[in-house]
Amino acid sequence: MGIVQASLTELLGLLSDAVKPAQVHHEDEGEPSPPDAAVTVRTVALNRVGRSRRKGPLLDLELKVAIEARGPECLTLMEQLLLVVERHSQYSVVSAGEFEPGEYQASIREGLGFLVRVPVSLPFEEPSGPPVLEPLIASTTVARRIHGRLVDIHNKGIPNAYIRAHSSATAVVSDATGHFEVLASADELQHFAVAVRGTEREMSASTSSLPVTIRWE
Template identity: 45%
Template sequence: MSVVRSTLSSLVSVLADAVAPDSVAVSDGGDVPTDPVIVRVVSLDRVGRSRRDGPVLDLELAVAVLCTGPRSLENVEQMLAAVEGSSRYAVVPLQPSESGMNGLGFRVRVPVPLRMSEPQGPPVLEPLQVTTVIGRTLRGIVVGPDGHGLAGASIRSRASALAVVSDGSGGFSLLSTPDPVQDFIVEYHGQSLAVTAPIDPTLTLAWAPQQYRAE
């Protein structure tokens, strides 16, 4: 049974207990029942989304409760008292089009929380290993063949995806690993070079195209 159908059945059970021995029928669009109490589904609306131990689609079920016959007044009184005893139900007057029908009645609004499934990622078939590395800010200089600093050179450590640009005197700083010797990619005037250099005592990257193989 669906969540909405189960909610409707619970409400009908409360109403039936209140008017016993009179019977309660649900009108679902077919032939109109002749029972003293008729419950007709009016609407099922989306209210929004929420989280309660997971994602929930909040719906609201609205039904019209109509009474006919010699015990209409008593049945309405007993059903109003029954639904008033539960904070789950909200009672409002019938709409003009509904109140024009023969008999007495009222409308009931019932919240329906519909649990939703969350998309799951692919299963991890092998143990997941995570290595934590402490970063270090490296400060250095890029120099040309004449030993002077190169301004506007792009420098990237192979240990990082971030690139920095050297300042007017060729100096730069970037975040990398504390490894004593590291590989760098230096780009200058559209040409890329792979440079390996020690980071201490002073990190110096020499721009010497004739000495290094292009990346």
């Protein structure tokens, strides 16, 4: 089994455990969901995010899947599905302002649902080049954790806000005092997608000194 398929299978297992005894069905291309499937999962896209280096070089991908609930227990199922995704911080829900044109309508067809990002890292071998005859100067980019606080115009912390650095595929939620910790690149100037009570904005902040403060105005 490939790494992308294994990541999807892991998500399907979590969803199935969350809604038991309801059935979860992964809908392949051209294969409709059976009538008794209360939850349907569809693969929407697999996108390249970039490269990183942890235990060797990695190709960072983002698998986007749609999760749809239907039937008389639709609202209860949605509650259970959203909770299990929130409990596993590697996943992030696509917020209302992040959909591609027509993406939601094409992915959620019969009931209620939402889209989830699944980060996937593929190890690969970098090609070796010819012998270097002159000194080679190289720089590497290392991911780091940025901690900070999201505040309003009165310097009051904003809780339950979704924050994602553009250099990362994973979103986090600010705590009761507005504090957060997010994975990002080593760049000093960071760009963030911040969503507060359904409103999303693109914001930038310098991370030359931590903790960083992001001001929602």
